[in-house]
Amino acid sequence: MSLVVVGSVAFDDVETRYGRKKKVLGGSASYFSFVASNLSPVKVVAVVGDDFPQEYISLFENRKVDIEGLVRKKGKTFFWRGKYSDDFTSRQTLQTDLNVFSGFNPLLPDIYKSAPFLFLANIHPALQLQVLKSMNGNPFVACDTMNLWINTEKEKLLELIKKVDLLTINDEEARLLSGEFNIIKAGKAIQKMGPEYLIIKRGEYGAILFLSETLFFVPAFPLLDFKDPTGAGDSFAGGFMGYIAGQGKVNEKIIKKSMLYGAVCASFTVEDFSLERLQTLSPQQINSRYDKMINYINPNYI
Amino acid sequence: MSLVVVGSVAFDDVETRYGRKKKVLGGSASYFSFVASNLSPVKVVAVVGDDFPQEYISLFENRKVDIEGLVRKKGKTFFWRGKYSDDFTSRQTLQTDLNVFSGFNPLLPDIYKSAPFLFLANIHPALQLQVLKSMNGNPFVACDTMNLWINTEKEKLLELIKKVDLLTINDEEARLLSGEFNIIKAGKAIQKMGPEYLIIKRGEYGAILFLSETLFFVPAFPLLDFKDPTGAGDSFAGGFMGYIAGQGKVNEKIIKKSMLYGAVCASFTVEDFSLERLQTLSPQQINSRYDKMINYINPNYI
Numbered sequence: 001m002s003l004v005v006v007g008s009v010a011f012d013d014v015e016t017r018y019g020r021k022k023k024v025l026g027g028s029a030s031y032f033s034f035v036a037s038n039l040s041p042v043k044v045v046a047v048v049g050d051d052f053p054q055e056y057i058s059l060f061e062n063r064k065v066d067i068e069g070l071v072r073k074k075g076k077t078f079f080w081r082g083k084y085s086d087d088f089t090s091r092q093t094l095q096t097d098l099n100v101f102s103g104f105n106p107l108l109p110d111i112y113k114s115a116p117f118l119f120l121a122n123i124h125p126a127l128q129l130q131v132l133k134s135m136n137g138n139p140f141v142a143c144d145t146m147n148l149w150i151n152t153e154k155e156k157l158l159e160l161i162k163k164v165d166l167l168t169i170n171d172e173e174a175r176l177l178s179g180e181f182n183i184i185k186a187g188k189a190i191q192k193m194g195p196e197y198l199i200i201k202r203g204e205y206g207a208i209l210f211l212s213e214t215l216f217f218v219p220a221f222p223l224l225d226f227k228d229p230t231g232a233g234d235s236f237a238g239g240f241m242g243y244i245a246g247q248g249k250v251n252e253k254i255i256k257k258s259m260l261y262g263a264v265c266a267s268f269t270v271e272d273f274s275l276e277r278l279q280t281l282s283p284q285q286i287n288s289r290y291d292k293m294i295n296y297i298n299p300n301y302i
Numbered sequence: 303m304s305l306v307v308v309g310s311v312a313f314d315d316v317e318t319r320y321g322r323k324k325k326v327l328g329g330s331a332s333y334f335s336f337v338a339s340n341l342s343p344v345k346v347v348a349v350v351g352d353d354f355p356q357e358y359i360s361l362f363e364n365r366k367v368d369i370e371g372l373v374r375k376k377g378k379t380f381f382w383r384g385k386y387s388d389d390f391t392s393r394q395t396l397q398t399d400l401n402v403f404s405g406f407n408p409l410l411p412d413i414y415k416s417a418p419f420l421f422l423a424n425i426h427p428a429l430q431l432q433v434l435k436s437m438n439g440n441p442f443v444a445c446d447t448m449n450l451w452i453n454t455e456k457e458k459l460l461e462l463i464k465k466v467d468l469l470t471i472n473d474e475e476a477r478l479l480s481g482e483f484n485i486i487k488a489g490k491a492i493q494k495m496g497p498e499y500l501i502i503k504r505g506e507y508g509a510i511l512f513l514s515e516t517l518f519f520v521p522a523f524p525l526l527d528f529k530d531p532t533g534a535g536d537s538f539a540g541g542f543m544g545y546i547a548g549q550g551k552v553n554e555k556i557i558k559k560s561m562l563y564g565a566v567c568a569s570f571t572v573e574d575f576s577l578e579r580l581q582t583l584s585p586q587q588i589n590s591r592y593d594k595m596i597n598y599i600n601p602n603y604i
Contacts (some may be wrong), residue, residue: 087483180390183506184524204485204505206521215598217509219519222486227439256601298600299558 003245005032005122006106006131009046013081018227025056026273028121031231033065034278038286040245042190043067043112049077049100058089068109069225073100088229096109106131117245119237122146125156134164140250142166142241143151150176168237168301201233209259218259221267221289228273236299239265303437303601305547307334308408308433314384320529326576327358330423333533335367336580337540337567340588342547345414347371351379351402370411390531391549408433416451421539424448427458434465442552444543452478464496470539472503499557505537511561520561523569523591530575534568537541541567566591
């Protein structure tokens with residue numbers, strides 16, 4: 001079934017120990033939709049400037065992403081520049097130019113409003129709430145956020161979290177949001193804030209799903225080559241939401257399996273810079289890694 | 303089947319954010335044997351001084367650990383004092399008095415020499431080799447080591463690793479031993495040094511088993527209360543070796559399941575200081591957490 005993502009489409013300038021890529025395609029909605037398109041029809045809501053090249057638009061079209069909601073505004077496209085430490089344990093933001101993204105007013109084309117699955121990528125919680133309110137019906141809604149909003153817009157964020165079905169954040173953000181250091185305690189505290197499902201991402205160590213009284217752990221898919229972590233979290237989200245939307249419903253088994261799809265999809269993204277690897281990703285390649293993943297975690301599967 | 307462990311029995315002085323415990327029972331062979339005794343008969347080879355109290359000896363007897371190989375020497379028992387950072391990500395050694403452990407010559411009682419399972423806890427690799435050579439038959443042998451021996455006794459250590467079936471080390475040690483930063487590359491490089499099985503421990507993030515061409519991931523068992531990480535690695539080893547010895551043989555399914563037993567057993571240890579929690583640990587309690595663990599990692603198990 002159809003899946004809408006609201007987020008950013010951007011130019012990135014990224015440096016890691018494996019090199020530097022200037023003004024390449026980036027943004028949460030880009031990573032999310034390129035991944036999810038392998039598993040479900042996906043529709044993007046985002047804004048770009050008049051400097052955004054047709055070449056990049058074509059990349060979305062090649063992945064069969066619906067871009068009716070990708071608005072072009074006068075001005076420059078959102079630009080982010082960052083550099084990762086050699087061991088990938090930290091990154092430094094060197095430049096952030098919001099440009100047209102600073103006035104982003106995410107309006108959904110009418111046909112998007114009835115989508116049964118919605119992902120609110122990391123944007124201002126007031127905008128996430130606005131999108132949520134504009135939806136018809138009762139979609140399954142997942143959202144992401146970041147330290148900035150936890151620190152500056154906590155009230156709006158808590159209002160949002162109460163209304164979504166699933167929240168996905170990293171371990172540092174979970175600690176900040178809950179005030180708990182122990183990651184299990186942090187997760188339990190956030191569950192009480194409202195969302196039925198919580199995913200805490202732990203980078204190279206995988207992710208934890210909190211659902212009612214239980215937990216589900218998934219490791220990061222093991223890689224010998226790893227070039228650029230940018231977009232890993234959004235690709236994880238694209239994987240799990242794409243799988244859920246592809247199934248057309250949510251239950252305990254589907255949400256657990258969706259975690260494996262998330263981990264698998266993120267592993268393709270980080271193998272190369274920008275969305276390079278995702279441009280040729282196929283459902284078969286995803287399923288092949290999914291089968292390996294099951295073997296890596298299930299002692300009864302030999 | 304019977305399982306021999308060669309390692310240390312010590313006095314520890316440990317401080318964490320939850321308090322300080324002075325001159326409590328510690329040492330790799332203590333943690334290992336207390337855990338393993340729930341899953342298999344276990345025999346200890348270690349040395350203590352004449353200051354080692356009967357009260358602590360009784361704790362081993364209560365756990366049905368065979369202490370014929372626990373030698374008492376004139377002098378003081380090995381003493382270690384350390385303090386953990388509040389977030390448990392680092393620890394500082396404040397004092398190490400080897401005492402009688404400095405002249406440790408691990409001699410196995412004859413009846414120990416035919417044991418089919420042997421764990422060489424972290425001692426000098428030359429001593430580990432000596433014990434290995436004194437065994438009759440063809441036991442399944444696992445060993446641990448540490449940064450110190452990788453830095454100062456690499457040749458002896460490599461000679462040992464070539465001869466054991468399983469090596470267990472932490473991620474930092476794996477990087478040091480292999481010269482590879484990527485943990486998967488590090489593991490693959492160490493596999494080439496000889497051991498059929500390699501376990502890389504990652505603390506609160508669990509552990510990875512490397513076996514021939516595949517991998518198996520296990521998370522740390524999730525805990526709301528966590529007081530003292532001392533002995534977690536040795537308890538992990540006690541859990542996996544105890545399970546393997548209890549099964550009486552090794553195959554892919556058994557070694558994978560043994561990883562879950564390792565993670566589960568370590569979780570009991572860290573819930574309290576020293577070996578407090580292990581004194582009353584039962585096979586039923588271990589199996590109960592094992593069942594939860596399967597639920598935490600297997601998407602097909604609901």
